[in-house]
Amino acid sequence: MRLSPSLRRLSDRRLLLSAALVAAFLIGLAMGGRTPGPATPAPTAAPAAGTIWTCAMHPQIRLPAPGKCPICGMDLIPLRPAPEKEAPLGPRQIRLSPEAVKLAEIQTAPVERRPVDVEIRLFGKIAYDETRLATIASWVAGRIDRLYVDFTGTTVQRGQPMVGLYSPELLSAQEELLQALETYRSTPPGRNARLREDARRNLEAVREKLRLWGLTPGQVREIERRGAASDHVTILAPLGGVVIHKNAVEGLYVKTGTPIYTIADLSRVWIRLDAYEKDLAWVHLGQDVEFRVEARPGERFHGTVTFVDPYLDEQTRTVRLRVEAPNPGGRLRPGMLVHAVVRARLPGPGAGAAPPVVIPASAPLLTGKRAVVYVAVPGRPGVFEGREVVLGPRAGEFYVVREGLHPGERVVTNGNFKIDSALQIQARPSMMNPEGGGPAPGHMHGGSGTKHEAAPPGAGGDAGRVHEGSGTKAAPTAGR
16 A cells, blocks of 8 residues: 555654654763752751650640641641750740741830820810809799899899899888887987897898898898888899899799799809719819810810719719819800810829839730739740739820839730730630639530540540540540
């Protein structure tokens, strides 16, 4: 069978290529060359005898031989033993390598004595000064014939007429005054001194009676000058201010003590502020308070703390503060909302006490019952010690320390929770477990509710494994 020209040319090319490959191979053998094999990794140092093997994901696993983690199945890694020259660790201490310190981003700050400033923001309302309120009431029974002020909000001056009152009782009292005055004047001063003294005392008693019924000394003198009684009396404003309540109308019959007007002097006002319990340590009488109101943007007002309520509001858990402030021009109006700032310094000015011991606010771990800080042990790099401290009030970015630390020590301010977690894994005293000694935390898998426990020392790779779903624990097998 004869091949076509195209197939013949293809066959010739294949033969030539095969021949070239064979020739190249033979030339390589002749020159002594060898085909390079795969690179062999450099041998690594074998772990020393007695090395403990652990899991990177479950540090509580401690096995005497390499193998698989009984919890997650990962290859075990050798646990670097502590250098023999290092001093033994205390129950609340932990040692971290330089790599671990860098990885955990451990940062420390010194414990120091320094004055601390705190700024407390409070909220409240403007209120009337209760010592500058006055109520105009009827001191005797009668009928209101005229009200000189018709509506609330009216500004009045001290001594301004407010009420025209008709009262038969006042009429008889005025007549009694005129009779007593006439008796006193008709008694000669030198003839009977005792009789004249009795007349004077009777006159003063009637005058006092009229003053107690609301008449001013000037009104009493006017009755004496006029020499005639009147069945109407005018009640005057006892102080200047603004009428904030109007409780009567003309023609109304009133009894003794019936309130008619309430007047407030707004030249000074009160600011009622609510302070939380934690802020009371920074508040004291005579303290300056800066505040602002929405109606006066950009303006700052100042007042003075004059009273702190002796009880706590159980609903809001706050204590009411009273601040007194001047009110020139009536710019502050009762009912306005107030944003206030109280600035305090410890120790206070002129206290003469040493500055407090303070630490950054990020240093303590707070459980609600205790405060734990981690202190860098001097002279032992990488060693940190847990310590319980007694904290005072928080002052901005610092906590005042009452007990447990001394100036010059260094506390962990970043990474302290990671150190505490490492101690918890090792079942040593920590923030949540102050006594330590408990079992190492287990690891939950799936939905069976089973818990894997750490294998005892000397057990093999399968020791301590719990079969999921069965709730039984497999017997330990010999280490490989």
